[in-house]
Amino acid sequence: MGEESDKVIPVRVAVRLRPLNTKELREGCQECIEITNDSPQVVVTGTDKAFTYDYAYPADSSQGYVYETAVKNVVKNLFKGYNVTVLAYGQTGTGKTHTMGTTYTRDDDVEPGIIPRAVKDIFDGVAEQNECEYMVKVSFIELYKENLFDLLNNRSRDECSVDIREDPKCGIKIVGLTEIPVTSLEETMRCLEHGAMNRATGATAMNAHSSRSHAIFSLHIQQRNSKKDESIVCSKFHLVDLAGSERAKKTGATGVRFKEGVNINKGLLALGNVIAALCEEGGRGHIPYRDSKLTRLLQDSLGGNSHTVMVACVSPADSNLEETLSTLRYADRARKIKNKPIINRDPQAAELARLRQQLLQLQVQLLASGTSDGKGQAAPSNTEVSALLSRNKAMEEEIEQLARALQSAIDENTNMAEKALMAEMSRDRMKVKLEELLAQTGNTYEALNKTLDVTVNPQYEDQLNLVKELQTKIVELQSEQHRGEKAMMDLEISRHSTTTNTQDALPTDTIKMEDGNTEDVNTSNEESPEKETKQFGTEFTLRQAKLNEELQGLNKALAMKEELMSKMSVNDAQFVVMKSKYEKEKRDMEAHIDHLSKEKDELMQQLKVVSTGAAGNKLSEQRRKRVQELESEISGLKQKQKEQQKLLRMKEQSEAKVNKLNSEIQVAKLKQADRQKQYKIVKWKAFTPNSRMYSERKMEEAVALTKDL
Ligand code: ADP
Ligand code: MG
Secondary structure, three states, rough: OOOOOOOOOOOEEEEEOOOOHHHHHHHOOEEOOOOOHHHHHHHOOOOOEEEEEEEEEOOOOHHHHHHHHHHHOOOOOOOOOEEEEEEEEEEEOOOHHHHHOOOOOOOOOOOOOOHHHHHHHHHHHHHHOOOOEEEEEEEEEEEEOOOEEEEOOOOOOHHHHEEEEEEEEOEEEEEOOEEEEOOOOOHHHHHHHHHHHHOOOOHHHHHHHHHHHHHEEEEEEEEEEEOOOEEEEEEEEEEEEEEOOOOOHHHOOOOOOOOHHHHHHHHHHHHHHHHHHHHHHHHHHOOOOOHHHHHHOOOOOOOOOOOOEEEEEEOHHHHHHHHHHHHHHHHHHHOOEEEEOOOEEEEEEHHHHHHHHHHHHHHHHHHHHHHOOOOOOOOOOOHHHHHHHHHHHHHHHHHHHHHHHHHHHHHHHHHHHHHHHHHHHHHHHHHHHHHHHHHHHHHHHHHHHHOOOOOOHHHHHHHHHHHHHHHHHHHHHHHHHHHHHHHHHHHHHHHHHHOOOOHOOOOOOOOOOOOOOOOOOOOOOHOOHHHHHHHHHHHHHHHHHHHHHHHHHHHHHHHHHHHHHHHHHHHHHHHHHHHHHHHHHOOOOOOOOHHHHHHHHHHHHHHHHHHOOOHHHHHHHHHHHHHHHHHHHHHHHHHHHHHHHHHHHHHHHHHHHHHHHHHHHHHHHHHEEEEEEEEHHHHHHHHOOHHHHHHHHHHHHHHHHHHHH
């Protein structure tokens, strides 16, 4: 038969003759159709007309025989993934429903038709298969007056109306059609019964109704090969019980009835046209599938992707000869239809299966490489990847921090260099000034010493001493400046050697850390694990930056305090001179007052003595006058003394202030020195004379890590 391969396969046609019914017998009809056993030929008695089909069944052929010979083998194609259609065609009352078994009831004595037999075979086949998993769904539709009804939907008839949609991928689709999953013959038959009941209520009513409507019972079979390749194959099995093929004029119908007849014929007419078109030119011309819903629904079954069997039912009575001939011709033409059935593989499911397979392979590979003890190319696991990612992120953050620290260090460096330059300049100016001052004070001292004789003018002795002190102070300052310059020079030399040969310049002795850790700086890089060194590097570079900032703040505060101090010191210097001068004056004054008081007392004594004698009157007058002079002088001097004391108090207050500032500066300087020490330690410890180099190394590491990822 050739159904094994995806070849062009014609529609197989069987003609089935039924016995004369009681009405025909009563009417005395004669049999005019002859079918001889074991020959697929139909002969019209009394004419030379003979038709040959794939199968021809005489009136006494059993339901089982028809199924076994014409349908059973075709049904097997469903398991290969092909679509299968069995359709019954013929005049009303010729046995279409009987042959298809559409009105199956469990307690029927009548032999079951094609549907129950085919369904039984399908589930038997499913049970036999152990390679695949099956999913079977049923649907049942009726086409009446070009309207589609879902017979398995339990709602009212108006609500059961469904529509055909054409999907470019899946072909014809019925929107919202009820599809009931079934797992057994019984379940499926219950659906069939249920649907048949929905066609019309009552046996006679249903018969009248069914003669004017098409019924399509369908099974959708999906098989998944779970053992082999997870491939999915779908097939559709349509069992079509067509409406009566008799022409409208024969039924004598008019009005509504006539319209129904036309409608019946619309589907059947279109079906006839489709069959005719498929027969002409091998079906390569235009096929009018779209002319009716029936032909659209049967598009795959006729000239398409399906193994199709048509059972043409005929009455043997001569009264029906015209209709019978029409059916026979129709069936003959249908034989010429060439179908091209193909296995319906689900493309999406196939792709999915392929990907699943691939995934499985990769998982196996991964597993194999994971247990290979690091030999060969081990694929990184999820945790490894996430660990690498987080490490990469941490490193990026570190780089950012380092870059910031580097920038602040560079800023600070520029700042410092500027300051150093300015300091050097002011130092040079100071040097010149000091030399000038020294020369000046020397000259002054010489000049004063020559012009003033201390023994003659003892009040100038202190002034001279002051100038001398000033001179020695200037010399002290000069030597201090020299020391500063030398220290600077030393620093410059050591710095130079540090940058040219870092390793040699580094202290080889251990540095006592703040937290008490003693570590050998020189060996830490080689001996401690690389990771630790890196962490230390970052930590110290950052600490260095922080200390730098602190140092800057301290420097600023110190500069402010020192400025204030210098202002105070100017006053101070003036006061020192003033104080010594006033102290001396005070002593002089005191002595003077003493002297004057004595003189006054003496005079008073003399006056007392003299007052008794008149001779001393003139002298007494002179003495009294002198006493008065002395008294006013003493009071003047005392006033002066008071003022001086006031000034001294002021001076003392200012001195206290200066002392306070001085101690503050001392504290600040100590702090600064401490920070500088720490800064230096950190600098050594960080082991990064060039933080840029360190940053670059970090960057390279990060780049390498990103590449790995
Ligand atoms: P259709 O569906 O074509 O209108 P039915 O299947 O309803 O015709 O058949 C009409 C009557 O003829 C039914 O009572 C049925 O039992 C009977 N009949 C049809 N074909 C056969 C047959 N091959 N053997 C015996 N009775 C038959
Ligand atoms: Mg019928």
